[in-house]
Amino acid sequence: MTNELTVNELHLDYGSGASANPILKGVSMHLQKGEVVALLGPSGSGKTTLLRAVAGLESPKAGTIAIGDRNVYDGAKGFEMAAEHRNLGLVFQSYALWPHKTVFDNVAYGLKLRKLGASEIKDKVADVLKNLGLGHLAERYPHQLSGGQQQRVAIARALVYNPPVILLDEPLSNLDAKLREEARAFLRELIVRLGLSALMVTHDQAEAMAISDRILLLNNGKIEQQGTPQSMYETPETLFTAEFMGSNNRLPAKVMRRDGAQVTLDINGATLQATARGAGGAEPSTIIRVEEVKISATPADNAIELPLLTCMYLGDRFECLFKSESGAETTLRAYSKYRLESGRYWLQLPADKLWVF
Amino acid sequence: MTNELTVNELHLDYGSGASANPILKGVSMHLQKGEVVALLGPSGSGKTTLLRAVAGLESPKAGTIAIGDRNVYDGAKGFEMAAEHRNLGLVFQSYALWPHKTVFDNVAYGLKLRKLGASEIKDKVADVLKNLGLGHLAERYPHQLSGGQQQRVAIARALVYNPPVILLDEPLSNLDAKLREEARAFLRELIVRLGLSALMVTHDQAEAMAISDRILLLNNGKIEQQGTPQSMYETPETLFTAEFMGSNNRLPAKVMRRDGAQVTLDINGATLQATARGAGGAEPSTIIRVEEVKISATPADNAIELPLLTCMYLGDRFECLFKSESGAETTLRAYSKYRLESGRYWLQLPADKLWVF
Amino acid sequence: QVPAGYPADYQKIIDGAKKEGKLVIYGATDSKATQPLIKDFNALYPGITVEYNDMNSTEVYNRFISEAAAGGNTADALWSSAMDLQMRLASDGYALQYKSVEVSKIPGWAVWDDKAYGTTFEPAAIVYNKRLVDAKEVPQNHADFAKLIQQPKFKDKVTTYDIEKSGVGFMFMTQDARENPKFVDLENAFGVAKVRVQSSTGTMMERISSGENLIGYNVLGSYALVRAKADPSIGVVLPKDYTLIMSRVIFINKAAKNVNAAKLWMDYMLSHRGQTIIANDSKLFAIRQDVTGETTSAELIKQIGKDNVKPVPVHPMVLQFLGPAKRMAFLKQWKETAGKK
Amino acid sequence: MNTLTLPSTGRRGINWPRGVVVALAAIAIFLPLLLIFYQSFLNAPFFMPVKEFGFDAYRFIFDDPDFAVAFKNAFWLAAGLAVIAVPLGGMLAFLMIRTDLPGKGFIAPLLLVPIFVSPMVMGFGYVVSMGPVGFYSLWFKEILGFIPWNIYSFTSIVIIAGLTHVPHVYLYASSALKSLGSDVEEAARVAGASPLQVMFNVSLPMITPALAYAAVLVFFLGFEVFGLVLVLGDPEGHMVLATYLYKLTNKLGTPSYHLMAAVAVCLVMVTMPLVMVQRHLLKSANKFVSIKGKGARSKAMPLGRWKWLAFALIFGWLMFTIIMPMSGIVLRSFVQYWGEGVNLRDVLTLQHFREILEQPALIRGIVNTVLIGVIGGGLAVICYCAIALAMHRKPDFITRFLDYSVLVPRAVPGLLAGLSFLWVFLFVPSWMDGMLKGMDNGVALWLSEHAIPLLRSVRSTIFALWLAYSVVWLAYGMRLISTALLQVGPELEEAARAVGASRGQVTRDVTVPLIKYGLLGAWLMVFLIFEREYSTGVYLLSPGTEVIGAMLVSLWATGSTDLVAALSFINISLVAIGLGVALRFGVKLHN
Numbered sequence A, B: 001m002t003n004e005l006t007v008n009e010l011h012l013d014y015g016s017g018a019s020a021n022p023i024l025k026g027v028s029m030h031l032q033k034g035e036v037v038a039l040l041g042p043s044g045s046g047k048t049t050l051l052r053a054v055a056g057l058e059s060p061k062a063g064t065i066a067i068g069d070r071n072v073y074d075g076a077k078g079f080e081m082a083a084e085h086r087n088l089g090l091v092f093q094s095y096a097l098w099p100h101k102t103v104f105d106n107v108a109y110g111l112k113l114r115k116l117g118a119s120e121i122k123d124k125v126a127d128v129l130k131n132l133g134l135g136h137l138a139e140r141y142p143h144q145l146s147g148g149q150q151q152r153v154a155i156a157r158a159l160v161y162n163p164p165v166i167l168l169d170e171p172l173s174n175l176d177a178k179l180r181e182e183a184r185a186f187l188r189e190l191i192v193r194l195g196l197s198a199l200m201v202t203h204d205q206a207e208a209m210a211i212s213d214r215i216l217l218l219n220n221g222k223i224e225q226q227g228t229p230q231s232m233y234e235t236p237e238t239l240f241t242a243e244f245m246g247s248n249n250r251l252p253a254k255v256m257r258r259d260g261a262q263v264t265l266d267i268n269g270a271t272l273q274a275t276a277r278g279a280g281g282a283e284p285s286t287i288i289r290v291e292e293v294k295i296s297a298t299p300a301d302n303a304i305e306l307p308l309l310t311c312m313y314l315g316d317r318f319e320c321l322f323k324s325e326s327g328a329e330t331t332l333r334a335y336s337k338y339r340l341e342s343g344r345y346w347l348q349l350p351a352d353k354l355w356v357f
Numbered sequence C: 001q002v003p004a005g006y007p008a009d010y011q012k013i014i015d016g017a018k019k020e021g022k023l024v025i026y027g028a029t030d031s032k033a034t035q036p037l038i039k040d041f042n043a044l045y046p047g048i049t050v051e052y053n054d055m056n057s058t059e060v061y062n063r064f065i066s067e068a069a070a071g072g073n074t075a076d077a078l079w080s081s082a083m084d085l086q087m088r089l090a091s092d093g094y095a096l097q098y099k100s101v102e103v104s105k106i107p108g109w110a111v112w113d114d115k116a117y118g119t120t121f122e123p124a125a126i127v128y129n130k131r132l133v134d135a136k137e138v139p140q141n142h143a144d145f146a147k148l149i150q151q152p153k154f155k156d157k158v159t160t161y162d163i164e165k166s167g168v169g170f171m172f173m174t175q176d177a178r179e180n181p182k183f184v185d186l187e188n189a190f191g192v193a194k195v196r197v198q199s200s201t202g203t204m205m206e207r208i209s210s211g212e213n214l215i216g217y218n219v220l221g222s223y224a225l226v227r228a229k230a231d232p233s234i235g236v237v238l239p240k241d242y243t244l245i246m247s248r249v250i251f252i253n254k255a256a257k258n259v260n261a262a263k264l265w266m267d268y269m270l271s272h273r274g275q276t277i278i279a280n281d282s283k284l285f286a287i288r289q290d291v292t293g294e295t296t297s298a299e300l301i302k303q304i305g306k307d308n309v310k311p312v313p314v315h316p317m318v319l320q321f322l323g324p325a326k327r328m329a330f331l332k333q334w335k336e337t338a339g340k341k
Numbered sequence D: 001m002n003t004l005t006l007p008s009t010g011r012r013g014i015n016w017p018r019g020v021v022v023a024l025a026a027i028a029i030f031l032p033l034l035l036i037f038y039q040s041f042l043n044a045p046f047f048m049p050v051k052e053f054g055f056d057a058y059r060f061i062f063d064d065p066d067f068a069v070a071f072k073n074a075f076w077l078a079a080g081l082a083v084i085a086v087p088l089g090g091m092l093a094f095l096m097i098r099t100d101l102p103g104k105g106f107i108a109p110l111l112l113v114p115i116f117v118s119p120m121v122m123g124f125g126y127v128v129s130m131g132p133v134g135f136y137s138l139w140f141k142e143i144l145g146f147i148p149w150n151i152y153s154f155t156s157i158v159i160i161a162g163l164t165h166v167p168h169v170y171l172y173a174s175s176a177l178k179s180l181g182s183d184v185e186e187a188a189r190v191a192g193a194s195p196l197q198v199m200f201n202v203s204l205p206m207i208t209p210a211l212a213y214a215a216v217l218v219f220f221l222g223f224e225v226f227g228l229v230l231v232l233g234d235p236e237g238h239m240v241l242a243t244y245l246y247k248l249t250n251k252l253g254t255p256s257y258h259l260m261a262a263v264a265v266c267l268v269m270v271t272m273p274l275v276m277v278q279r280h281l282l283k284s285a286n287k288f289v290s291i292k293g294k295g296a297r298s299k300a301m302p303l304g305r306w307k308w309l310a311f312a313l314i315f316g317w318l319m320f321t322i323i324m325p326m327s328g329i330v331l332r333s334f335v336q337y338w339g340e341g342v343n344l345r346d347v348l349t350l351q352h353f354r355e356i357l358e359q360p361a362l363i364r365g366i367v368n369t370v371l372i373g374v375i376g377g378g379l380a381v382i383c384y385c386a387i388a389l390a391m392h393r394k395p396d397f398i399t400r401f402l403d404y405s406v407l408v409p410r411a412v413p414g415l416l417a418g419l420s421f422l423w424v425f426l427f428v429p430s431w432m433d434g435m436l437k438g439m440d441n442g443v444a445l446w447l448s449e450h451a452i453p454l455l456r457s458v459r460s461t462i463f464a465l466w467l468a469y470s471v472v473w474l475a476y477g478m479r480l481i482s483t484a485l486l487q488v489g490p491e492l493e494e495a496a497r498a499v500g501a502s503r504g505q506v507t508r509d510v511t512v513p514l515i516k517y518g519l520l521g522a523w524l525m526v527f528l529i530f531e532r533e534y535s536t537g538v539y540l541l542s543p544g545t546e547v548i549g550a551m552l553v554s555l556w557a558t559g560s561t562d563l564v565a566a567l568s569f570i571n572i573s574l575v576a577i578g579l580g581v582a583l584r585f586g587v588k589l590h591n
């Protein structure tokens, strides 16, 4: 398989000279044909910046970027291809539709710039609009569309000239919570159906997992970890990844003994078995995913006993909060299918899911 | 218990004369002391408008609004109290912090307007800032704060003069997905701890359920249904409510027989038992929550048989999509703890959760 | 300290003026030329503040009639080169009748009805560029001028006032029409040369000096001579056959607040002392013949001869051409012959 | 805990401050205009006892072939000016704001030069540098054997007027561009548009409202162009309405106010529909132009190979509109005389500067000009700000009314506007006096004893001048401030109201502090404009209140072109220094 996009050791600063503020600190990544890669990370980690650098809207300081086998940026040679020559599709978070053009003209613009004949343009635009379910809206202006429709126009505009790679910057974040879920399924299906290669920025790990083949987790200008959604979620290599990829309980545990990957912990007086992950830092942190905590009314294996504080209704389940009355403050969240009665419960923490970093 | 806020048959138009565009079409609601009510609804349903009308920032056409026992708007008498005299706390979606004032000055402004002494102001502001964990940030300017901190300053500003009611317009929507979850727990806890009455706008049903005592579901300028999160989720009275409150499967079912609340359906040839809900329209719609679908590898009761199309990884579970090969297009989503192998499955649809509207 | 030769009761005017302590003049003469006069006046009569408002002649007129009608503060004396506008105001009854003590020393044509007095004696000159016009070519009279400018060298390079815009230009030209029997030839010559018209002396002289135009007609001699001093490119001739003379007219506002001061000022301007300053410091040509120097009427008359000096009289007859119908007819004719493009 | 309530004021209902501001603004705008309107239907000055009501004035000007010519010329001048200035100004703004054009730092302040240099001086500069014997012309003549241009032709005048008004458009276009998110432009680039295509297909269409406003404004200014035509139009006799007015004075021997007024009324009538067209454009354009965007983030667009071409074009423009005429002025101020066959080295002198220093009036003029620019400009900005606030977020009849009104004064040529202000200051007190005479209650007595003398004495103070300047340039200044106001998010103000601030407190504590920098920028621009303005002030000057603009005209008329040049040189240098200082201290050129 060929790489549609290759980024190598990319460095990028904002500002220059003394006030230079490094944003990307050596990012390498690639995108294969037909692949959907999510760029995930907390706010300010440099996701948008990386995307813009690939699109040619920001100037990196060093590194290389290649699209297919065209080099579009080479820091060593001082070569930088202008954005308009990179032939990429880009979808902005704000959609950035041109308010003075109709939907048709918005989509057709890229083709006009490529000097296609009028009838050809018409066909192609009609085609892509139909594909995105916008066929009947061609004559409208952007302000006459709903948010979801605008988003699809933005995608149509980026797709119409068949770019090898399509870049999306938080394409769903402007949509309603309800709409967003539908849209992400639609988007994933569309990308796969059209056989596109896509790089998509998001800060929502659920969205990233649902939509992508591979996730790049960016942290403070560096790639923290990358892999399939499942590997990222189930075998995080760092605390940061573990915490970012899911809802977690963090436990004030003392390490009593280490035996290879097997660790024995002391939590609030209870002794538990756990698994060591990652490189292991000076100050070990112990976490477990909320959904891995099993609630038991009776004493159980590898469990700690805590009183129930409150249950929050989440619709399809309850989120229950347990809190120790005294001592080191231990709080634990766990899901339950039913509302629990107040009282003390044994919270079972499976040894292979209780991670110590 | 007394009502801190009462809205009665409120009507509001944008524009006037021929171009008048009705936004609120007779909304009635109340908010009791110490209660947190969420105003939920799709985009454009008039949530913000209702909140702004209560705050005095929009002028309704008819109806009444009372805060405690002060009438602040009375359409019949043509009386309208100016926003500044309503003495409410208001938190904007964009926070709307004054960029030219420090955090301290932002919070203190409402007290200065109330002509408190300098030392009293200082105490009160320090108090509220400490309460919100902002004690050390008093001298900063808003642009020097993170999103979450800004949000808390906005809340502090609205709380400092102890308004009887605090209004929040999507206070969490500007936060990162990860931060949002923490923030909503914090917000709920704060409101309860300070014994406030709060009306909060959101378009995210999960957020509304997690944070509020009662939900008002707004649809197109009217209140569709109201009640506790649980009643809204579990006993929706309309299709709209049912669809809005959770993730659903919609089934192309034919009603074969009705017997009170009991309905017999024909779905793709299979006969299933279901429950009738709501008033019942001309064209019955059949839905079931995604989490209520049980996947079984062997024939089961009240189930339909469908082949597995794909499984999406969501981290703590998989979302599996089943799709009939032919006939009326039936798609069904269901959660599974494990990735399923391809093949045909029996999807059990419990009769009491399979709703016909 | 009544000046020598003034009647004894003149002291009353001086005392009155001292009491008023102030004098407001609207004038169209630039303040650089007026400054020496004011300074000397103050030396003579200390304690009277002279407030001199420098504006153009139309502004003097506009401002004065508006202010007079509104009954607010306005000028005590008006001193302007637009003889026609001044005469219009004087003959419309805005001027105070006051027989100046110096009246006997002023030529009769320069005094009207003891109301308006001419104060200067400024010739309309022909100005040329010394670098580009041969000394031999320089015309000495109107006929020569008309002949000269028809030569191809002068095509597009002759300038004069735009008589549609400049009051002074219009006045000179109408006087020309009366004094010059061959005025039609002159007009035609202008037409041949495609005369370039300007609305002010300054632009004319600047363009002659730079060589953009070679020769200018009816340029105000007082300004031209001052400029010629500093600018060796400028040559000035006064036509020998006849030279038109313009005189700045002063009159006292009938409703003047500081009427004594105004009288004092007018007398001073017409006095030997004042005229000497006008001649030597302001370079505006003294009208009194008993003042000697380069820029005096005496000197001019000596140069051109008494009969060839043709002053425009300070008299409502200059208003003849102010009648709209006549005026329009003259302008039309001028435009058709001389001003055709 | 108890709710802290506001100290009750009980005041509600009419918004007094707004009412006062609107009333004062309406009086300041319409009183002079009404006088002109009234005057146009009389056959003698309105203050004369003998006058008749009628249409004589209109009959006269419509019969006068000169009026037709002047009108046609003025129209073509204004149209040509707009046609040249609007696209160039828009393009310049795009290049300056959005691209990596080299030398932006030094171009930005230079752009302001045509705004503060009086057009008459500019015209004179062109005569010296590019006239038939101008030194650039002679230079070209040496090389080519002929002069490739004729600076006095009407086309040249239109081109010069157009090019010198580019900065006016630039100001509006650039502030609109700045508030436009750059994401739409980036979207176009990624779609494959070159910077040029981005500009024509996206950026400029999206700032149509600002361009439409600027177009109408420069069209108005085009009708008002006077100094340039006075200097460059005379030799070939080109006449526009403003110079026609000048001519009218002489045409009938005495100034004929009714004719001038009729011309002014015609002008207002012509420009009114234009304002309406522009309002309409704005409305339909606003509908789909959403100015949002994340704003902050934008990297200058790389022009690539266009870079130096664009720079060359801008440099050419700077050369032609600033460097050439300015060098003419500078040169003229240091030589005794000049022209064909003069070796400039032989005639260098400092005499003109010495002469200026010797004249107290000229020095005073410089001081006054700076004062009226700095202090008057500041006060004007405060007033504009008050009016803008009266219109701020109140989409009602009064706002629309003000919106239409602010442009009207600019439709009246400055000279006449000045005259009508003189009339206002003269006759309003005397009419009031007349009215009060009839009554003999205490208030009337007090008024006629104190207020009326005060009103009268105002006329000869610099306040009168300031008021006239401020009203005439109302449209210009207001727009600068309302752009700044537009950028204040409404929720910032609403947040203040929600915590209990009254309208006044919101304005004082939130709105005004937030537009601080916008106000400073507006102050700078108004300073520059007041610096050069003169025609409006001609009738309101008195000894002690002279300003450079008017002095330049009077020096010009008496032939002291050398002093004109030297004085302009001093003035331009002073402003340039002031500008430099202001920019150093962080005043932004525009928001």
Ligand SMILES: Nc1ncnc2c1ncn2[C@@H]1O[C@H](COP(=O)(O)OP(=O)(O)OP(=O)(O)O)[C@@H](O)[C@H]1O
Pocket: A014, A015, A021, A023, A041, A042, A043, A044, A045, A046, A047, A048, A049, A050, A203, D296, D297, D298
């Ligand atoms: N124009 C700029 N000048 C200086 N710093 C900037 C600029 N734009 C962004 N930054 C900084 O660069 C960093 C990375 O920004 P970037 O927009 O790439 O983050 P992001 O990961 O996309 O975040 P978000 O999820 O909030 O969009 C941030 O710390 C931001 O403050």
Ligand SMILES: Nc1ncnc2c1ncn2[C@@H]1O[C@H](COP(=O)(O)OP(=O)(O)OP(=O)(O)O)[C@@H](O)[C@H]1O
Pocket: B014, B015, B021, B023, B041, B042, B043, B044, B045, B046, B047, B048, B049, B050, B203
């Ligand atoms: N100033 C306005 N003029 C005209 N219509 C408006 C205006 N503001 C809002 N609307 C319309 O009023 C309706 C309700 O708007 P509102 O802001 O209350 O919705 P909302 O429920 O808060 O939506 P969201 O979740 O998107 O914030 C929308 O259809 C919107 O288009």
Ligand SMILES: [Mg+2]
Pocket: A047, A048, A049
């Ligand atoms: Mg981003």
Ligand SMILES: [Mg+2]
Pocket: B047, B048, B049
């Ligand atoms: Mg809203």
